[in-house]
Each structure stands twice: as structure tokens, then as C-alpha cells.
Amino acid sequence: MRTSEKPAGRGQVNAERPGQQAGLSGPASRKLPVSPRERKPALAALALLLILGGALATTLLVLRSGDRVSAIVITKQIGAGQRMLTTSMREVQVAGTDLGYVPWAQRDQVAQNFARVTLLPGTLLTRDMVVSTSSELGPGKAIVGLALKPGQMPITLDEGDRVQVIYVPGRGDGATAQSRVLSQSALVHRFVPNSRGGPSGQVAIIVDVKDAPAISTYSSSGEVAVVELPGAR
Known part of the structure; x- marks a missing residue:
């Protein structure tokens, strides 16, 4: 009787290499080794410090903004002895100090007085720069x-x-x-x-x-x- 040989199927075990399926090559069946993920604690600590530093800076800016006050700055030259005009003033925000800046809210009272000295544009007005009487506009x-x-x-x-x-x-x-x-x-x-x-x-x-x-x-x-x-x- 005549018999025919059938080719080995995909699931058939290779006789020469037991345990390996036919149709899969050796190198393709191997997986590349994966190195374990490296942890960098120094970078993590630096990122945390940057976040904390930014939050601290924001907090300081908010706190300092509350210390600013509205003051008067001269926008047009006022000669010594001249009356202080509101048209020669404008409001400006300055840091709260003990220099005696005249508050912007008192501009109407300031307009009833006179300049003690010549005030140039850009001058922050202090109480020592204003007098209640003028030698220039007085008698004589x-x-x-x-x-x-x-x-x-x-x-x-x-x-x-x-x-x-x-x-x-x-x-x-x-x-x-x-x-x-x-x-x-x-x-x-x-x-x-x-x-x-x-x-x-x-x-x-x-x-x-x-x-x-x-x-x-x-x-x-x-x-x-x-x-x-x-x-x-």
C-alpha cells in the first residue's frame, strides 16, 4: 500500500528541537531585556523646591501689594509760593513708608495751600513741601x-x-x-x-x-x- 507524508502543521512540535513550534525562528521568539526604570530623587526634590519657591514668591507679592498707598505726584511745575492746583497733580501708588507722603484723598485740602519750594514734574509730594500762606501772593x-x-x-x-x-x-x-x-x-x-x-x-x-x-x-x-x-x- 502506498502512503504519503504530510508536512508538519504549525502546531506540530519540531522533532529536532523539542518544545519549539515549527514556523517560529529562534531569534524572533526572544524578547529584548528591559532595564528597570531609574529613579532620580535629586530631580524630584528640585522640582518640589521650585514649586514651593513659586508659591512663596506669589504670597510675598500679595502681602506687599497690601502695603502700597495712594500718593500725590506733581505733573506740572509749581513755583515756590504758587497755589497748589489739582490739575498739576495725579495719583500714584507707592510703598507705605514713613516719609510723610501726602495721600491722594487729601488733594482738595492741598489745593488750598501753596508750594514752599519749586516743585518739578515727577516730584512725590510730602507735607514739608506745602505751606498755608504764600509770600509771593501776599501783601506788597x-x-x-x-x-x-x-x-x-x-x-x-x-x-x-x-x-x-x-x-x-x-x-x-x-x-x-x-x-x-x-x-x-x-x-x-x-x-x-x-x-x-x-x-x-x-x-x-x-x-x-x-x-x-x-x-x-x-x-x-x-x-x-x-x-x-x-x-x-
Whole structure:
């Protein structure tokens, strides 16, 4: 009788290598070794410190924000002896200190007083900078208006400046007329620049009463000029 041999199936055990199925190669059946996961306690501790540090910084910022107070900062120059105007102030937040900053809530009371010294823009107002009376606007003083043209005033003129008022004779005054000082130290009380630009405009100055008549007379004929005195602030 004739017999035929059948090929070994997939589930048939290889006779040469017991325990290994046919159709699976040796190298493919092996798994690569996996190294155990390394633990890094130093990195974990560093991450924890960073988290705690961030939380602490946030807490400090919150606590310090509660120590800030509203104060007054000067936005426009105020000359010594001039009245404190609310239009020349604005609110600013500063750290609470013992320097005596005037609170923003008292701005209306401050506006009823005068500057002890010339206050420049950016100055944080303290109580020592304000006085209740003014030697500039008191008895013996007068406010005189000037209409100045280019060449009769410096381009840097501003309210609160100290100026010297000078008589400048016109061409029709003769060769014998000479310039002279009409006021040694006048205070620029108000300044309204010309809308057309250039160093010109309406200026109100505070002078001694005795100097007011001559300044007004020469100003009406355009024979007055002012010279800024930066060192006299």
C-alpha cells in the first residue's frame, strides 16, 4: 500500500528541537531585556523646591501689594509760593513708608495751600513741601500781564520759573535810551503759549507793587523782555 507524508502543521512540535513550534525562528521568539526604570530623587526634590519657591514668591507679592498707598505726584511745575492746583497733580501708588507722603484723598485740602519750594514734574509730594500762606501772593505783591513776542522770552519759559524783567527801548526812543532791569526776580504765575507756535504768548508775573507801574507801561508798548533765572528756583 502506498502512503504519503504530510508536512508538519504549525502546531506540530519540531522533532529536532523539542518544545519549539515549527514556523517560529529562534531569534524572533526572544524578547529584548528591559532595564528597570531609574529613579532620580535629586530631580524630584528640585522640582518640589521650585514649586514651593513659586508659591512663596506669589504670597510675598500679595502681602506687599497690601502695603502700597495712594500718593500725590506733581505733573506740572509749581513755583515756590504758587497755589497748589489739582490739575498739576495725579495719583500714584507707592510703598507705605514713613516719609510723610501726602495721600491722594487729601488733594482738595492741598489745593488750598501753596508750594514752599519749586516743585518739578515727577516730584512725590510730602507735607514739608506745602505751606498755608504764600509770600509771593501776599501783601506788597502784584500780578502783571505781559504780551511777549519771539525774542522777548526764552523758549524754555514755564510756570513757576524765576525771571528778570528788562526794559528794552524801542527804535524811536533815541540813542540815549538804555536797557535796565525793572524787576530783579519775578515769578511766572501763568503762561499761555501762542497757538501759532514759537516762543511767544501771554505771561502773568508776580512782582513787587512798586515795580508794577513801570512794567505795565513798557509792556503795553512792547518794550519788555524776560530772562529766565534757573538758579533762582
